[in-house]
Amino acid sequence: MGNPTAAMLVIGDEILxxxxxxxxxxxxxxxxxxxxxxxxxxxxxxxxxxxxxEALNALRAGHDTVFTSGGIGPTHDDITADAVAKxxxxxxxxxxxxxxxxQDYCDRMGRDLNxxxxxxxxxxxxxxxxxxxISAAPGFRIGNVCVMAGVPSIxxxxxxxxxxxxxxxxxxLSQSLTLQRAEGDIAGALRGLAEAFPGLSIGSYPFxxxxxxxxxxxxxxxxxxxxxxxxxxxxxxFPEAVA
Amino acid sequence: MGNPTAAMLVIGDEILxxxxxxxxxxxxxxxxxxxxxxxxxxxxxxxxxxxxxEALNALRAGHDTVFTSGGIGPTHDDITADAVAKxxxxxxxxxxxxxxxxQDYCDRMGRDLNxxxxxxxxxxxxxxxxxxxISAAPGFRIGNVCVMAGVPSIxxxxxxxxxxxxxxxxxxLSQSLTLQRAEGDIAGALRGLAEAFPGLSIGSYPFxxxxxxxxxxxxxxxxxxxxxxxxxxxxxxFPEAVA
Numbered sequence: 001m002g003n004p005t006a007a008m009l010v011i012g013d014e015i016l017x018x019x020x021x022x023x024x025x026x027x028x029x030x031x032x033x034x035x036x037x038x039x040x041x042x043x044x045x046x047x048x049x050x051x052x053x054e055a056l057n058a059l060r061a062g063h064d065t066v067f068t069s070g071g072i073g074p075t076h077d078d079i080t081a082d083a084v085a086k087x088x089x090x091x092x093x094x095x096x097x098x099x100x101x102x103q104d105y106c107d108r109m110g111r112d113l114n115x116x117x118x119x120x121x122x123x124x125x126x127x128x129x130x131x132x133x134i135s136a137a138p139g140f141r142i143g144n145v146c147v148m149a150g151v152p153s154i155x156x157x158x159x160x161x162x163x164x165x166x167x168x169x170x171x172x173l174s175q176s177l178t179l180q181r182a183e184g185d186i187a188g189a190l191r192g193l194a195e196a197f198p199g200l201s202i203g204s205y206p207f208x209x210x211x212x213x214x215x216x217x218x219x220x221x222x223x224x225x226x227x228x229x230x231x232x233x234x235x236x237x238f239p240e241a242v243a
Numbered sequence: 244m245g246n247p248t249a250a251m252l253v254i255g256d257e258i259l260x261x262x263x264x265x266x267x268x269x270x271x272x273x274x275x276x277x278x279x280x281x282x283x284x285x286x287x288x289x290x291x292x293x294x295x296x297e298a299l300n301a302l303r304a305g306h307d308t309v310f311t312s313g314g315i316g317p318t319h320d321d322i323t324a325d326a327v328a329k330x331x332x333x334x335x336x337x338x339x340x341x342x343x344x345x346q347d348y349c350d351r352m353g354r355d356l357n358x359x360x361x362x363x364x365x366x367x368x369x370x371x372x373x374x375x376x377i378s379a380a381p382g383f384r385i386g387n388v389c390v391m392a393g394v395p396s397i398x399x400x401x402x403x404x405x406x407x408x409x410x411x412x413x414x415x416l417s418q419s420l421t422l423q424r425a426e427g428d429i430a431g432a433l434r435g436l437a438e439a440f441p442g443l444s445i446g447s448y449p450f451x452x453x454x455x456x457x458x459x460x461x462x463x464x465x466x467x468x469x470x471x472x473x474x475x476x477x478x479x480x481f482p483e484a485v486a
Contacts, residue, residue, distance in 0.1 A: 013446055016282045017417070018272030019461060020448070022265055025287075029261030039259045041294070044268075044285040047446075051284070074427040075447050076434040116430030151449060174260070184317040187359030191319040203256055203290075204318050205263075206394060218262060 003169030003222070005040040006032055007059040011070040011080050012150060013046050024069045024155045031159055036169035036222075037065070047071060052083035060087075060145050065166055067159070070150030072139065074116040081140075084147055085124035095123040098138050105136030130158050170222035175231050178243040182206065182213040189237050190217065197230045199223060214243060246412030246465070248283040249275055250302040254313040254323050255393060256289050267312045267398045274402055279412035279465075280308070290314060295326035303330075303388050308409055310402070313393030315382065317359040324383075327390055328367035338366040341381050348379030373401050413465035418474050421486040425449065425456040432480050433460065440473045442466060457486060 008028055014020040022044075029039045040063055045051040052071075059066045071080030085092035098121035099113075106113040120137035123129065130139030130146060132154055139148040139158045148158040179186060183206040194202045200221040207214055219230050235242055251271055257263040265287075272282045283306055288294040295314075302309045314323030328335035341364035342356075349356040363380035366372065373382035373389060375397055382391040382401045391401040422429060426449040437445045443464040450457055462473050478485055 013444065013463075014448060014461070015268075016272060016285070017415075017461075017463065018269060018274075018276050018282070019417070021269040025258075026261060026264040029259060031261075033261050039261070040289060042259070042285075042287040046283060073447070073449065074430040076430070076437050077444075077446060111425065111427065114427065114431065116434075117427040119430075120427075153451075172260075174262070176262075182354065184354065184357065184360040184363075187317040187319070187362075188357065191359075194319050201256065201320075203320060204316070205257060206316065208396075218257070218260075220256075220260065 003036050003038045003172065004064040004167055005038050006065045006067060007041040007043070007063040008039065009052070009055055009059055009066060009068045010042065010044040010150075011047060011052055011068060011083075012044060013077075015044055016046055023152045024150065027152070027156055028067060028069075028159060031163060033172045033174075035163050035166065036171050037166065038169075038172065047077045047079060049079055049083045049086065052080065053087045056084065056087045056145065060143060064144060066145045067162075068145065068147045069155050072120065072137070072147060072149055074119050074137075078119065080147060081122050081124060084142060084145065088124060088126075088142055088145075090125040090142075092122050092124045094118055094121045098123050098129060101129075101136050101138060131161050133157050133161075172220060172222060173224050173227055174218055174220040175227050176216055176218040177231060177234060178214060178216050179238050179241045180212060180214045180243050181238060181241045183215045186215060186217075186238065189234075193230055193234060196233070197221075197226060200226060200230055202230070246279050246281045246415065247307040247410055248281050249308045249310060250284040250286070250306040251282065252295070252298050252302055252309060252311045253285065253287040253393075254290060254295055254311060254326075255287060256320075258287055259289055266395045267393065270395070270399055271310060271312075271402060274406060276415045276417075278406050278409065279414050280409065281412075281415065290320045290322060292322055292326045292329065295323065296330045299327065299330045299388065303386060307387060309388045310405075311388065311390045312398050315363065315380070315390060315392055317362050317380075321362065323390060324365050324367060327385060327388065331367060331369075331385055331388075333368040333385075335365050335367045337361055337364045341366050341372060344372075344379050344381060374404050376400050376404075415463060415465060416467050416470055417461055417463040418470050419459055419461040420474060420477060421457060421459050422481050422484045423455060423457045423486050424481060424484045426458045429458060429460075429481065432477075436473055436477060439476070440464075440469060443469060443473055445473070 370385035
């Protein structure tokens with residue numbers, strides 16, 4: 001598939017420690033599909049600067065766009081902005097436009113723009129800001145990297161702002177069919193289907209429900225007519241097994 | 244923290260496409276914590292052999308143990324076992340002990356051990372089998388890599404079998420406290436706490452509930468008494484804010 005690719009870098013001890021179950025990756029994956037961008041890799045690393053720098057440099061070299069989530073808050077363990085500056089070899093400091101956004105928000109909320117909050121106005125040189133309509137502290141974009149908050153509601157708002165500015169590809173379409181057959185009984189047919197439709201990706205996901213073995217088959221691609229044709233062929237092969 | 248480290252490699256178009264929300268990573272992270280092993284990195288790659296080989300070689304060089312999930316089923320897109328063999332530079336073929344497990348299971352279930360199912364008995368040279376108490380097709384362990392199924396119930400059963408055989412470390416303990424304070428208002432205090440307790444990891448996770456801004460503070464480490472002390476100091480700093 002010739003679609004643009006994206007990668008995601010999740011900076012988060014809270015996911016690696018098992019405390020939180022990822023939500024941002026799942027959200028981003030779904031949004032990218034609609035936009036015709038293929039999420040091609042995800043890495044999750046802890047809040048350790050060299051690990052963030054190394055992963056970011058690998059991902060930004062290999063993909064059209066990289067999204068990061070997490071680590072841009074006000075506390076001592078929020079080190080993403082510094083790590084990004086280091087990865088790009090640029091300086092970082094409090095920037096006036098970001099500071100003004102924070103000041104305005106703090107004024108409205110009756111909060112103090114203290115030293116901790118001011119950390120959130122530190123932006124790597126050459127970056128453009130990504131709007132945070134929820135709590136003002138901006139994300140930013142530098143090169144092909146979009147740096148976003150880890151709090152899901154803010155992450156989602158930032159994705160909504162960024163996505164329309166990215167070059168999408170043909171919509172990534174999918175259809176699925178649930179067959180009441182064990183995966184091992186349909187594997188041969190699926191291989192044949194994959195060979196007959198080389199432009200499509202054919203995935204199968206086995207399950208057991210009420211003691212019955214079944215398989216969800218998902219056919220993905222950008223050519224809706226070909227997906228229809230492959231789906232038609234699949235259901236014709238197992239007419240009595242379609243759930 | 245001097246605990247052993249682990250990494251996880253998720254092989255799964257179904258997660259990258261947004262179809263499925265990860266469950267195995269979250270489960271594994273929680274189990275490793277109990278066992279005193281620190282999950283230090285996760286990568287999610289698509290069902291593409293060179294991507295699996297590259298990620299696996301990077302992870303197995305950097306961590307004590309690597310767990311993979313997904314891609315060991317019977318279909319054409321189940322290429323994990325071959326990719327692992329390639330990463331280790333060893334051969335792979337149907338192995339008699341794995342074939343016998345599959346044959347026994349198929350006999351009991353009245354299934355045909357067809358060519359597709361026989362793929363699941365292909366084991367890289369030098370690997371040992373990981374038992375699958377649910378559907379027989381084994382995982383395997385080669386070097387420091389444990390290769391496991393992606394179906395969550397089977398993944399979990401395999402983890403339960405493997406974990407007792409791994410060297411754990413001191414239990415990774417954590418305590419959390421919910422403060423009814425915005426993260427930016429407690430960031431200075433948290434930094435001070437982190438400096439006073441250098442052996443502990445102090446994370447903060449902001450939230451908004453019913454219009455009230457709050458922060459969950461999580462203190463992690465292996466020294467329970469130190470965690471108690473840090474927690475005591477934190478709640479003394481914000482006595483009226485403890486939710």
